[in-house]
Amino acid sequence: MNPVNQLILSATQLLPRSVVKRFAMRYIAGEKLDDAVRVVRAINLKGMMATMDVLGENVSTREESLAAVRECEEVLHSIQKNHLDANLSIKLTQFGLKMDEEFCYSNVKRLLEIASGYNNFVRVDMEDSSTTSATLKLYERLRFDGLANMGVVIQANMRRSMEDIQRLIPMKANIRLCKGAYLEPDSIALKNREEIRFRYLKLLRMLLEGKCYVGIATHDDFLIGSAEQYIQEMNLAKSDYEFQMLHGVRTKLRDQIVAHGHRLRVYVPFGQYWYAYSIRRFKENPQIARYVFQAIFSGS
Ligand code: FDA
Numbered sequence: 001m002n003p004v005n006q007l008i009l010s011a012t013q014l015l016p017r018s019v020v021k022r023f024a025m026r027y028i029a030g031e032k033l034d035d036a037v038r039v040v041r042a043i044n045l046k047g048m049m050a051t052m053d054v055l056g057e058n059v060s061t062r063e064e065s066l067a068a069v070r071e072c073e074e075v076l077h078s079i080q081k082n083h084l085d086a087n088l089s090i091k092l093t094q095f096g097l098k099m100d101e102e103f104c105y106s107n108v109k110r111l112l113e114i115a116s117g118y119n120n121f122v123r124v125d126m127e128d129s130s131t132t133s134a135t136l137k138l139y140e141r142l143r144f145d146g147l148a149n150m151g152v153v154i155q156a157n158m159r160r161s162m163e164d165i166q167r168l169i170p171m172k173a174n175i176r177l178c179k180g181a182y183l184e185p186d187s188i189a190l191k192n193r194e195e196i197r198f199r200y201l202k203l204l205r206m207l208l209e210g211k212c213y214v215g216i217a218t219h220d221d222f223l224i225g226s227a228e229q230y231i232q233e234m235n236l237a238k239s240d241y242e243f244q245m246l247h248g249v250r251t252k253l254r255d256q257i258v259a260h261g262h263r264l265r266v267y268v269p270f271g272q273y274w275y276a277y278s279i280r281r282f283k284e285n286p287q288i289a290r291y292v293f294q295a296i297f298s299g300s
């Protein structure tokens with residue numbers, strides 16, 4: 001990140017939460033489940049699917065994890081009750097991955113069983129590199145135990161991802177492919193934008209040729225255009241893949257993808273722990289931090 005952006009971002013982190021919140025709400029459905037249900041309804045009306053995420057990560061007590069499990073259960077019940085076209089995305093550090101893997105396993109298993117009762121699906125987000133191996137291990141274990149209604153995420157910037165997908169393809173894993181949102185050391189992650197794009201497309205091709213269902217998660221025109229080309233070349237059915245985008249990001253592009261006849265899912269985060277998520281979005285796109293800052297000092 002260039003030093004000016006770094007400075008603006010650091011300054012943004014010093015702003016009152018109420019100010020950050022005003023801007024954050026562009027990316028977050030709200031603090032309550034009802035807010036998220038309203039947003040998902042509107043998304044569904046536009047012919048798009050959604051995935052709902054209860055914000056929160058890196059919890060440090062079992063009580064917090066169990067509270068997060070209960071909130072996710074509510075989301076699954078609510079999707080069913082409100083006839084929403086949506087599934088659930090979760091982060092394993094919210095369910096105790098760093099405290100006790102066995103505890104985390106049983107928490108996720110419970111959610112998968114509830115989702116399965118509703119014929120629904122749970123996506124395990126990928127967090128920073130300290131969790132990659134444990135996340136994939138837990139995914140493989142749950143699949144081995146017969147729980148098929150789940151998918152994982154592969155980050156194209158991670159050097160290990162090629163090897164990871166070679167193991168996941170024979171399992172016909174359902175994979176969301178993204179660039180990777182976390183700042184990682186050069187030794188384990190690609191840094192160059194073009195190199196990441198090239199790797200993304202290589203991984204995408206491998207997954208599609210390997211007949212894995214792929215969630216093509218990006219707002220990058222170049223990647224979306226290339227993906228559309230692969231889809232055409234490989235003569236894929238609409239049910240073989242979906243595009244995925246974050247709530248509040250490039251909504252016109254979203255509409256275009258749907259107008260091209262593809263399925264698209266919007267990631268809808270909500271909940272009380274909106275601050276950490278917002279700061280991560282600001283880090284990805286320091287232009288937003290600039291807007292926040294300018295607005296404060298122009299009094300708008
Ligand atoms: P890029 O960052 O190049 O963005 C392309 C264009 O989109 C930008 O030029 C800008 O116009 C616009 N844009 C992108 N981000 C924006 C923003 N925040 N605000 C406004 N405009 C923006 N990562 C991860 O590590 N683990 C995960 O589990 C997930 N899950 C996930 C789900 C979904 C549905 C998406 C879309 C993304 C993720 N990610 C993720 C995040 C992902 O790794 C990546 O950091 C972002 O998608 C940004 O990369 P793009 O491919 O969009 O390209």
